[in-house]
Amino acid sequence: EVLDIDAITGGYNLQAAWSTGFLAGQLK
Structure with a gap:
């Protein structure tokens, strides 16, 4: 879940x- 969000938003x-x-x- 966290990895998916990180992939979408990037550094933000x-x-x-x-x-x-x-x-x-x-x-x-």
């Missing part, structure tokens, strides 16, 4: 994943 998926992880960490 990496930024989205990093931002999501960062925000999730801030919420905790």
Whole structure:
């Protein structure tokens, strides 16, 4: 699933994943 998304969006998926992880960490 993740690989499919990464293949479609390219590097943007990496930024989205990093931002999501960062925000999730801030919420905790």
